[in-house]
Each structure stands twice: as C-alpha cells, then as structure tokens.
C-alpha cells in the first residue's frame with residue numbers, strides 16, 4: 001500500500017513517527033495492536049458520533065447481515081433512512097444514496113451542471129469535497145487566473161472550469177460572478193470549513209452566498225458531509241438558517257459504513273436518471289447493511305437530541321483548556337468540532353490557517369499521543385467529540401492538555 005495506508009492522512013507524515021494500528025474500539029476508546037489505549041478525538045473523521053461499536057448499531061447490523069448483504073434492487077430500508085433524513089433536513093425533498101462523500105459532491109456538481117446547462121463552478125480554497133478530478137485544484141492561484149490541478153494525473157481541462165475564492169471573502173465571489181456572468185452552474189462550500197482545520201463562516205457570509213446564487217440562478221451546494229447530523233439533526237443549514245439548493249451528506253449517515261447522499265430541490269433532483277438525463281449509478285448504493293447502520297445511528301440521534309448539547313459542553317471544556325495552555329494560539333470551535341492553530345490568528349481562511357507553526361503542532365500531537373490522547377494527526381484536520389466521551393475522558397484530556405502547555 002502506498003505509504004502503508006489506504007488514505008493519506010493516516011500515514012502521520014505531518015506529525016512524524018509511525019501510525020498507530022487499531023485493533024478494536026469501544027465507545028470513546030481505541031485499543032491498538034501494541035496494547036495501548038487512547039481516548040479518541042478522530043472518530044473515524046466524524047462518522048462515529050455515537051462512539052465506536054455502539055451496541056444498538058452493532059446488533060442491527062448483525063441481524064441485517066443474516067438477511068443478505070446486497071441485492072442491487074430496492075429495499076424498504078432505503079425508504080426508512082430517507083424518511084429519517086428528510087425529517088431532519090426539510091430542504092432535502094428528493095435524494096440519491098451513494099457510497100462516499102466524494103461521490104456525493106461529484107454527483108451534486110454534475111446534476112447542477114445538467115440542471116443549469118452551465119459549465120463553471122466556484123469552490124473555496126481549503127475546502128475539501130472529495131477527490132474527484134474537478135475538485136482537486138491547487139489552492140491560492142488567485143481569483144482571476146485559471147485554476148491548476150492540485151494532483152498529478154488531473155487534466156487542466158478538468159480544473160479550468162473550477163473557479164476559486166478564499167473562504168469568507170465576499171469581494172472575490174462578487175468578482176467571479178461579474179466576470180463569469182450566467183456561466184456559473186454552482187457554488188459549493190463546506191458551510192463550516194473542516195478540512196483546513198476548523199474555520200467558521202463569518203456572520204453574513206452564507207447569507208451572502210445564498211443571495212448572490214439566487215440572483216444569478218446558480219445552484220448553491222452545501223457540502224454537509226461533516227456538518228450533517230453533527231451540528232444538530234438539521235446540520236449547518238438549520239444551524240445557520242440557510243436553505244441551500246443541494247446538500248451532500250456522508251460520514252454520520254452511514255453509521256460507520258460507506259455511505260453518501262446528495263439531495264435537495266425536487267426540480268433539480270428530477271434531472272437525475274432514470275427520471276432525467278443526468279446519469280449516476282452505483283452497484284452497492286443504498287445497500288441494506290450500510291442503510292441499517294445509518295438507520296440505527298440516526299434513530300438514536302433523534303431519541304437523544306439532548307446529547308448534542310452535552311457534546312458541545314465537552315468541546316467547550318477542551319477548547320477552554322487549550323486556550324489556557326496555549327494563550328498565543330488560535331482555537332476555533334463550532335458545536336462539537338474544534339481545532340487549535342499554533343498561530344496568533346484569527347484564522348478565517350486557508351492563508352491564515354497556513355500561518356500555523358507545524359513543528360509545534362507535531363510536538364503537541366506526540367505529547368498527547370504518548371499520554372493516551374488521540375487527536376487528528378494533522379494541523380489541517382479537525383477533532384470530533386462523540387456522545388460516548390465521559391466526564392472522566394474529558395477531564396483526563398484537559399489535564400494532559402494543560403500539562404503539555406507547561407512542557408512545550
């Protein structure tokens with residue numbers, strides 16, 4: 001396997017050392033192959049909101065497995081999961097299940113182009129929407145220059161229709177709409193940016209995007225692969241009271257199994273095959289095992305809404321400890337998501353995130369790891385609370401953070 005891993009950030013390149021190999025996990029705790037135990041703040045990058053091996057999810061999946069894994073034909077379970085999602089996110093009037101967040105974002109853009117008959121899309125520097133060709137562009141080429149591929153093997157012809165702007169920068173978005181009048185099919189954004197470390201939208205920024213896309217008849221896509229069912233049941237759209245035209249989901253809705261979804265306005269989603277001319281398909285899409293895990297997860301979230309508040313309070317306790325330990329750093333938090341940047345800040349876009357001291361981050365990461373706290377092994381990834389973290393877990397984590405501040 002390249003780098004010994006099946007997804008790059010797992011290789012610990014930024015923090016040094018050897019990745020921990022996980023043997024098993026339970027609740028908020030990971031156990032590695034060397035017999036160490038960790039309190040987990042990665043949670044598989046978001047899906048494990050209930051903690052690991054949640055007994056109800058495990059039992060539901062075990063039962064479902066006895067009935068067969070996949071049929072390539074519809075099942076009631078897809079409708080059940082779809083109903084739960086529609087109940088939580090009323091902007092999703094019609095939806096299609098896929099197998100990953102990458103597929104969801106790629107397909108949402110295809111349908112936006114099909115619907116509008118336009119070519120260009122706008123994405124924001126530092127936002128991640130999966131690894132499809134047109135979305136892997138090099139950050140920071142400037143508003144008016146052609147976008148360059150952010151990966152070898154991606155053709156320039158794929159990225160030249162991807163326009164980019166800095167997160168939270170209204171002026172750049174206005175300029176793009178002026179220059180590419182009536183050619184912009186979609187604006188895609190992480191309503192809370194969570195792939196350059198955590199960066200919140202400034203007050204009014206999402207409203208601004210809603211207004212300008214509405215005026216220009218451009219499709220507004222919220223990539224809620226992380227924020228969906230994370231910032232409460234209604235995701236970021238509810239949290240910020242904005243109705244996007246399309247929403248992408250993933251991570252939590254699969255309960256830890258591969259799952260993604262794109263959906264939204266009916267007039268747009270009706271363009272998707274077999275109703276419309278936008279082709280998109282998947283052998284394992286909506287398979288009964290992943291949908292079962294999703295249903296068992298979402299049902300518990302509906303039943304225990306109060307736990308969102310608890311997760312947020314735990315995140316506040318941790319970020320308070322970080323601010324005390326590192327008064328010269330910037331700590332960003334939205335709900336139960338947070339990250340620390342070793343820079344004076346404020347951090348509100350990709351450029352400011354990149355002013356962080358990566359050497360200090362590496363020492364901070366290794367200090368915590370050595371004391372049983374597993375946080376994201378990269379400055380540019382974020383940390384996730386789960387509903388399984390106990391007060392003891394949080395207190396222990398804060399204790400280690402405060403100690404690290406004295407020693408580093």
Ligand SMILES: *Cc1c(COP(=O)(O)O)cnc(C)c1O
Pocket residue numbers: 099100101102103105128129130131190194195223224225226250251260
């Ligand atoms: C993780 C992520 C994706 C990609 O999802 P995969 O399931 O890894 O393909 C897309 N968008 C956002 C915002 C993500 O965080």
